[in-house]
Amino acid sequence: MASEDWTAVYSALDVDEKVSAYNSIIIKMLDEFLPEKTIRVHHSDKPWITGNIKMQIKARQKAFSRGDQPRYKQLCEKVANLIAKAKATYYRSKASEFRISNQSKCKCRKHNPYPIPHRPESLDLSDLVEKLQKAFTKPWSDRYTNVAFEIPEVIHPHKNNKPPLPSIGQVKAVLKHLNPRKATGIDKVPAWMLKQYHEDLAPVVYDIVCCSTSQCCYPSLYKHALISPVPKVQPPRDINNDFRQISVLPHLAKDPGKDPAPVKY
Secondary structure (H helix, E strand, O other): OOOOOOHHHHHOOOHHHHHHHHHHHHHHHHHHHOOOOOOOOOOOOOOOOOHHHHHHHHHHHHHHHHOOHHHHHHHHHHHHHHHHHHHHHHHHHHHHOOOOOOHHHHHHHHHOOOOOOOOOOOOOOHHHHHHHHHHHOHHHOOOOOOOOOOHHHOOOOOOOOOOOOOOHHHHHHHHHOOOOOOOOOOOOOOHHHHHHOHHHHHHHHHHHHHHHHHHOOOOHHHHOOEEEEEEOOOOOOOOOOOEEEEEEOOHHHOOOOOOOOOOOO
């Protein structure tokens, strides 16, 4: 990180160009050293997973963390055998519930005791997304969004004063005190990376913050958020009232030039 060339960020004149160059460099490094992988996530354990199997899996992971390869291989084999036996026992118990003389049907139910309904591969969710967007933006629908005020019409006692700029120390302190467990925003820059490399990234972020403040322009990338509709009740019935929006903003969109003194950890 310390040897990275940030000339593209410093030489850019527009704040959007600075953010775009900064984000491109960060994403390039992440793709090179920490590429994204697609994994399968299960909402619950398989029905044949028992407490004993979970305990053995935990012991296996501890052996792997310690670097104890003989113990790790031994536990891998043990966990595999336990899972195979538990899985076979579970399927036998489910198959015994079906009193069917036809062995072909029994075999089919044995391997699929809970058939999953067919889901179309290409499901169009654009209509649902549009309805959720209208529901979430409904409180601001009566605002006058098309009214543009002229600069002379805006009366402010400090309009002739330059906006206060933060110091590199303030930006560095805010990056250092970021919570590494916070979710990543649409810019795909994780909080742990900003926290771990705050010494190297502070001058770059400082340049972006100062440019944004001086130009009185908020970066376009940081105006976007990842919205997750979370149901308030189960099952949700009213799309306008039964969903709560959870917004995840980029970490640099949360005012990295603020004073970190009141932040408590």
